Amino acid sequence: MVASGKGKGFGGSFSGPVLGRRGVFALGGLSAGAGVLSACGGNTGRGEADGDGPVLSQWYHEYGEAGTQQAALDYAAAYPDARVGVEWIPGDYDAALSSGLLAEDEAPDCFESHLNRGMVEAGQLEPLDDLVADVIDDIPESDLARNTLDGTVYGIRMIDDPQYIVYRPSMFEAAGIAGPPETFDELVDMAVELDSGEVKGIDFGEASGADRLGQHMIHSLGLSFIGADRQAGFDDARMAEGAGSVRRLSESGALLLGAPTAWWDPSSMLQGLTAMSWTGLWTMPALLEGLGDDIGIFPCPGFAGGAPTVFNGGWSAFVNANGPNVEAAKAFTKWLWVDHEEFILDWCLSYGFHIPSRLSLRAQADELTSGPAAEAVAIADEFGWAEDPDWTPAMNTAVNDMMSNIVIEGADPEEELAAAVATVNDELDGIFG
Incomplete structure (x- = not known):
């Protein structure tokens, strides 16, 4: 039920990829189509639209928990307003993402990562304030802070670990x-x-x-x-x-x-x-x-x-500011990580335990209310810290x-x-x- 290779767990790394003021950290390549999974029949990532709306590419690191891969595909397939190809990236995800965001034809439209100033200064992250405006009071303060830089929200927290x-x-x-x-x-x-x-x-x-x-x-x-x-x-x-x-x-x-x-x-x-x-x-x-x-x-x-x-590790959802379908990617990200609470709870509780990043959903997470899981939530609240x-x-x-x-x-x-x-x-x- 848990990861079996480096970088495959839910916890996440302390720092995401950086494209800073002093240059690009393109730490390793990603072959065309590597790790691509179809959420829509024969679709293998971004391709030509077929009348069903725009085609989007969504990237995840390679989670090891059984069922996560299929769940990501199921969420994407359920989205009615675009065709979403899911790329499951093995190995060093941060390095692959650093390279992938520079590749015009292979870059993701939306992806999970960790906020850092380098990505913002490189113009890679689309502001997402409007996506969370209606639920901002439902987001834990620490989760909001770790995805906010200079007053702008760039990410939406998916899980806390x-x-x-x-x-x-x-x-x-x-x-x-x-x-x-x-x-x-x-x-x-x-x-x-x-x-x-x-x-x-x-x-x-x-x-x-x-x-x-x-x-x-x-x-x-x-x-x-x-x-x-x-x-x-x-x-x-x-x-x-x-x-x-x-x-x-x-x-x-x-x-x-x-x-x-x-x-x-x-x-x-x-x-x-x-x-x-x-x-x-x-x-x-x-x-x-x-x-x-x-x-x-x-x-x-x-x-x-x-x-x-x-x-308190975990992952957040971001939108590529340089993608070909920024507004469509924002709409999908809001649909999945803001509007569809049943998907958020499924992602947090069905494949390993994770603390939902919404206060109202934490109240519904019965699996985290007793035993050692409840103790984990308690010590996270009392002693927890997050990345800068x-x-x-x-x-x-x-x-x-x-x-x-x-x-x-x-x-x-x-x-x-x-x-x-x-x-x-x-x-x-x-x-x-």
């Missing part, structure tokens, strides 16, 4: 551990206690958490990715201290490495390979089916005296490189923090300077 740590209460009890950790250092100690050799303490993925924990650390410590002065907002000695805690986990031997699937797939938990694992709400149905009531969850514990955190549209992939890479160099390579934390801050400041100077 909190990411957290899942654990086996039975294994905690057997090890004499009373409950979830309150600090990241306590998490390291518990992982060591839970490590029996055959069953590891925790699965953070092959990168040992270096590909996400730096961002959580920033939020945990009450810092900002980008400060009010438009410089890196995380130049704080506690960052180096927190990175040292992650390195201690990496050196402890308690991490599950070489898992059969990546972190966003629950296989390591379902197969009893680990007592704890980083995951997201989309895996909840599979975990409930496989483990019953032997499931507990908790947010990422705080670093260096900071607070717990939950990254001004945070670019290059900035994200700088933080990930900092963490990887400290955690895996054993580099000096203070020096790596200074290098990451310098890289982010250079990026910001290029954007706002």
